Amino acid sequence: DIILDNTGSPLRMAYVATQNGDVVVTSNRGVDMVHVWALDAGVINPDDPSDLRPSSSGSGISSLPDNNGITGAIDDAHIVDVTVTGAGDVTLRDVWADYYVVVDLQGSGDIGVGAGGANTCGDIMLIAAQGSIIDIENTDAIDLRACGNITLWVGEQIGEPWDGDPLDVEAGGRVNVGAVGGAPLFGNNGDLIWAFLRGTSGDG
Numbered sequence: 001d002i003i004l005d006n007t008g009s010p011l012r013m014a015y016v017a018t019q020n021g022d023v024v025v026t027s028n029r030g031v032d033m034v035h036v037w038a039l040d041a042g043v044i045n046p047d048d049p050s051d052l053r054p055s056s057s058g059s060g061i062s063s064l065p066d067n068n069g070i071t072g073a074i075d076d077a078h079i080v081d082v083t084v085t086g087a088g089d090v091t092l093r094d095v096w097a098d099y100y101v102v103v104d105l106q107g108s109g110d111i112g113v114g115a116g117g118a119n120t121c122g123d124i125m126l127i128a129a130q131g132s133i134i135d136i137e138n139t140d141a142i143d144l145r146a147c148g149n150i151t152l153w154v155g156e157q158i159g160e161p162w163d164g165d166p167l168d169v170e171a172g173g174r175v176n177v178g179a180v181g182g183a184p185l186f187g188n189n190g191d192l193i194w195a196f197l198r199g200t201s202g203d204g
Contacts, residue, residue, distance in 0.1 A: 006031075010088055023080045023097075030088025030109060033095050038078040040098040080118075084109070090128075091136060092117040100148075103127065110134055110156075113167065115141035123148040123173070129180045132156040135167050142168045142199065149173040150201075155180045159196030169199035 002018055004011070006027035016023060017037040025031060078098040084090055087107040093114040095101060100122035105111055110131040118124055124146045126133050133152050135143050144150055150171045152158050158177060159167040169175055177195045 018078065020078070022078050025082045027082075027084050027088075028086035029084070030090060031082055031084060032089075032091045033080075033082070034091075034093045036080060036094070037096045038080045038098060039096065040078055080120075089131075096120065097122070100124065101126075101146075105129065105131065112136035113143040115139050115143060116145070117143045119145045121147040123151065125151045125153075127153040127180075128155060129153070130155040133158050133167060134160055135165050138163070138165050140168065142170050144169045144171075146170075147172040149176060151176040151178075152195075153178045153180055154194075157194045157196070161196040166196045166198040169197055169201075171199070171201040173202045175199070175201045 001021040002016060002023045004025045006025065006029065008029065010030040010032065011025070011027050012032045013025070013036050014034045016035070017039065019039055021038065023036055023038045080095055080097040080101045082090065082103045084105045084107060087109055089109045089112060090103055090105050091112040091114070092103070094116055095118045097120045099120065101118045101120050101124045103111055103125070104127045106129050108130045109128070111126050111128045111133045113133065113135060114137045124144050131154065133154055144167070148171070150169050159165060175197065177197070179194065
């Protein structure tokens with residue numbers, strides 16, 4: 001396992017990988033994650049991430065690459081778990097976990113997700129208690145992929161409706177959304193969109 005406890009400065013994680021373990025982070029500042037992998041007996045070449053990537057191993061998520069490392073098996077589940085207790089943004093770019101990805105941003109700030117930002121054969125849960133969850137690359141590519149459920153909780157918005165940029169998701173199970181403290185109100189009448197997503201889910 002890789003366990004990090006960060007204080008004082010924003011944390012940048014690049015090419016952080018376990019072949020058979022968890023990645024667990026606690027920080028009081030923002031966290032920037034690029035190529036972070038928690039695999040199940042995966043083979044990784046961090047010098048060339050396009051050479052060998054994690055995969056679904058027949059999970060049914062057709063767009064995941066066909067290599068080793070993602071099985072979704074409960075008996076040897078591996079996770080990426082990030083808790084941010086203070087203010088700051090969290091960004092996810094090419095984050096993979098065998099079983100689930102959880103980000104709990106408790107302070108002010110947004111969770112920004114790049115194309116292929118988070119991928120797992122279990123569930124994804126992202127919480128931005130005082131901020132938003134947004135697509136930081138403004139493309140049509142899938143931002144979040146899960147063989148199981150995708151759950152998103154925000155204090156502000158999901159996606160960027162004013163910019164025509166939804167959060168793109170693909171879930172084998174359900175896509176769940178919620179607002180911390182009740183649905184936020186935008187505009188004078190509270191009638192603007194606060195959850196703007198596009199994609200597919202296993203329950204239709």
